[in-house]
Amino acid sequence: MHKVYYPFPISDILELSEEESKHLNRVLRISEGDEVLVMNGVGVVARAKVIESHPKKTKLQIESRKEYPSRKDISLHIAMAPTKNIDRFENFLEKSTEIGIDHITPLLCERSERKVIKPERLQKVLVSAIKQSGQPFLPILREMTPFKEFVKNHPEGCIAFCENPEQSMPLLKAVKNHSDITILIGPEGDFSPEEVSFATMHGYKQITLGDSILRTETAGIFVCAxxxxIE
Amino acid sequence: MHKVYYPFPISDILELSEEESKHLNRVLRISEGDEVLVMNGVGVVARAKVIESHPKKTKLQIESRKEYPSRKDISLHIAMAPTKNIDRFENFLEKSTEIGIDHITPLLCERSERKVIKPERLQKVLVSAIKQSGQPFLPILREMTPFKEFVKNHPEGCIAFCENPEQSMPLLKAVKNHSDITILIGPEGDFSPEEVSFATMHGYKQITLGDSILRTETAGIFVCAxxxxIE
Known part of the structure; x- marks a missing residue:
């Protein structure tokens, strides 16, 4: 069934945005009487019937709804330096949203190769991924944040660091019995030693993701999986 | 350190292929005396010194070598229907190689949207991913195989199927205590019910990858992670 994103409270009759209306009417050629699934991205997934198919203001009538209180018992926040090639960061956004993530913060690190992102474009990747996967919650994409500011505001968590594997513990051991999980993933050139000790001073655990050297976005997807x- | 793929026994002096020579000499501007890491893709990773930098036949002298007997205690074989958009299948190849996989079989299913692949191009993705990640073993890419033929030749394994979640068990439960793991992942339109019962008849367990509907390539990466x- 086609899925529609409608980021508002879901009343019994809805009028869709011009963008969603056009997509349903022109691309998918949905007609009156057809059924669609409406997702508001904050836990409500509803079945609806199209009562007016219009390229600018398609109208739906809600037939039944399901409300999820939260995504999972565990809340996962990944703060990652966006990759130089933005396609790779978007790949992380798509895959992690499909698999399941709650918060994403683009991180500005000492060795960051990308210092600017286009949140609107990234948001579209997230919306498309919840439609694809049926995830009832849209991950929250936060604004680009300098490394130290992020760590100060989110004390305790894990920092994935390739060097010093002997000082690191495996991810699953580090997060055991935690329900609020924050993981930092560095840029292509990794975190600087100074960043790692800053995080350690603020209660972060150094974790290893295994012997393989994972690309930034692969590390994010791996953590998410x-x-x-584990549940 | 720059990594070189040399898919042959590693003697003390090596002459690289024209492709690798050109890359080192022209792109990376490696000169005599520089050090590189040589990987043969079957468990040997060696440090070498460039003794002649030449665009067609660069020569290396091996200084030390490390030999890995096998990738892991577990051997993972994923048989997956290549996606319509080949970039998505290549994304699976790249990510799964970085994370760790032993055998990959492109699967020809009833609902396959892609029936032809270019093995040479896919092989390059794998080589590039072991260079990136330092994985000492190159995954073995098998030829495109019809679903039933594959199942008959690989009895027992797991089939990931989105429907009938009540008849499925979680992946990690299904593979517990197995060291030789085969997982089937279907095309965009999923396996047909006939394929699922054929696999079940041949000793396959139906597995679920959770509530989220994962894209084909995401399912493969998720399984791999x-x-x-778990180790």
Whole structure:
């Protein structure tokens, strides 16, 4: 069934945005009487019937709804330096949203190769991924934040660091019995030693993701899979 | 350190292929005396010194070598229907190689949207991913195989199927105590019910990857992360 994103409270009759209306009417050629699934991105997934198919203001009538209180028992926040090639960061956004993530913060690090992002474009990747996967919650994409500011505001968490594997513990051991999980993932050139000790001073644990040297976005997807897979 | 792929036995002096020579000499501007890491893709990773930098036949002298007997205690084989958009399948190849996989079989299913692949191009993605990640073993890319033929030749394994979640078990439960793991992942339109019962008849377990509907390539990456992460 086609899925529609409608980021507002879901009343019994809805009028869709011009963008969603056009997509349903022109691209998918939805007609009156057809059924669609409406997702508001904050836990409500509703079945609806199209009562007016119009390229600018398609109207729906809600037939039934399901409300999810939260995504999971665990809340996962990944703060990651966006990659130089933005496609790779978008790949992380898509995959992690499909698999399951709650908060994403683009991180500005000492060795960041990308210092600017386009939140509107990234937001579209997230919306498209919840439509694809049926995830009832849209991950919250926060604004680009300098490393130290982020760490100060989110004390305790894990920092994935390739060097000094002997000082690191495996991810799943580090997050055991935690329900609020924050993981930092560095840029292509990794975190600087100074950033790592700053995080350690603020209660962060150094973690290792194994022997393989994962690309930034692969590390993010890997973390997401493990955190969602352990339950 | 720059990594070189040399898919042959590693003697003390090596002459690299024209492709690798050109890359080192022209792109990376490696000169005599520089050090590189040589990987043969079957477990040997060696440090070498450039003794002649030449655009067609660069020569190396091996200084030390490390030999890995096998990738891990677990051997993972994913048989997956290549996606319509080949970039998505290549994304799976890249990510799964970085994270860790042993065998990959492109699967020809009833609902496959892509029936032809270019193995040479896909092989390059794998080589590039072991260079990136330092994985000492190149995954073995098998030829495109029809679903039933594959299942008959690989009895027992797991089939990831979105429907009938009540008849499925979680991946990690299904593979517990197995060291030889085969997982089937279907095309965009999923496996047909006939394929699922054929696999079940041949000793396959139906598995679920959770409530989220994962894209084909995301399912493959997710499986790979969980299998590598549990150890």
């Amino acid at each position: 493990l955190i969602n897979g | 969980l299998i590598n992460g």
